[in-house]
Amino acid sequence: MAEHYYYGTGRRKTAVARVRLYPGNGAVIVNGKPMEEVFPREVHRAEILAPLVRVGKEREFSVVAKCEGGGLSGWAGAIKMGIARALVASDPSIKPLLKRPTNLLTRDPRMKERKKAGLKRARKAPQFTKR
Numbered sequence: 001m002a003e004h005y006y007y008g009t010g011r012r013k014t015a016v017a018r019v020r021l022y023p024g025n026g027a028v029i030v031n032g033k034p035m036e037e038v039f040p041r042e043v044h045r046a047e048i049l050a051p052l053v054r055v056g057k058e059r060e061f062s063v064v065a066k067c068e069g070g071g072l073s074g075w076a077g078a079i080k081m082g083i084a085r086a087l088v089a090s091d092p093s094i095k096p097l098l099k100r101p102t103n104l105l106t107r108d109p110r111m112k113e114r115k116k117a118g119l120k121r122a123r124k125a126p127q128f129t130k131r
Contacts, residue, residue, distance in 0.1 A: 024062025
């Protein structure tokens with residue numbers, strides 16, 4: 001691959017994606033495999049490409065992403081954020097495009113709620129019997 005690239009880190013839930021944007025033809029490689037192999041669902045693929053489509057550069061860059069932790073949905077969200085950050089690194093003038101109306105640069109703070117003592121799950125209590 002070409003030497004020069006733009007870098008962005010994306011996170012979502014427990015997933016972390018390290019994303020490199022190379023000048024290229026729009027190929028997306030995730031953990032050494034094509035995106036279509038890793039993400040069978042069209043929803044995930046559309047989410048990953050959202051920042052590139054938003055700025056109209058889906059054919060100008062090739063994406064190489066390395067993901068760890070979490071599952072496929074977390075990976076997709078993390079790669080999306082990593083691509084958005086790398087795009088801003090490549091051209092700071094597109095930052096407002098990525099902020100409004102859908103903020104692609106902000107980390108989604110929602111995490112899995114921990115299980116509490118005396119409960120079956122985070123909030124589900126054991127069945128209550130009066131008599």
